[in-house]
Amino acid sequence: MKTHPSMLAVALASCTLLSACGGGGADSGSGSGSSNAGSSGGTSASCQYSNLISDSERSQASACGIQVSGNYAQADSGYDSVIAACKQGQKTTADNYYNSTYKKMVDYARSVSKELGCGQNNGPTLPNNSTASNYNFCVKSTSVNGKLSYEGACYGPVKSGEGGCGSGYSYVSQYASLSSCTSGGKSWLEAR
Secondary structure: OOOEEEEEEEEEEEOOOHHHHOOOOOOOOOOOOOOOOOOOOOOOHHHOOOOOOOHHHHHHHHHHOHHHHHHHHHHHHHHHHHHHHHHOOOHHHHHHHHHHHHHHHHHHHHHHHHHOOOOOOOOOOOOOOOOOOEEEEEEEEEEEOOEEEEEEEEEEEEOOOOOOOOOOOEEEEEEOOHHHHHHHHHHHHHOO
8 A cells, every 4th residue: 555654843952862862761662663772883893883773674563563663763763862972972872771671672572573473473363454544653763963963753644553654764663543543653753
């Protein structure tokens, strides 16, 4: 199904401190779509952190639906926060965040994936008979002068529980209407 993005006109620079990044704990939110986190580009040698999620693992999570891939997208966001903090000279904070919060986010995403039998052929897939009336809120992060900036977009309409975002965007959550996606997305961006 072809979806058309409704771009949110809100892109906020953020993550001057890791505590403002909202990366703590496991979110029960759900997501679908792929993320391009981890391509750190011109990162200095002291800011080299391993992205613990492989592209194949991320693709598999994306194919498993919103309950699985949303947690992977959150872990990718945590990884981006580590890199951004390190580039801003907060190496100790970045190290601590990487070794505690980020690793816990990855472990949680993998445990949900395993619990839901992601990647296993464990029964027939039921057809999704809902109408395409929902909208996916998706984000793309970029680093500008060492600060992480997010751009949000609402994609749809899509069916309930159906993921999907534009190229370079990561799924965050799904809303029942375009207006609720726009307002929810704006709140998400402002919290960053």
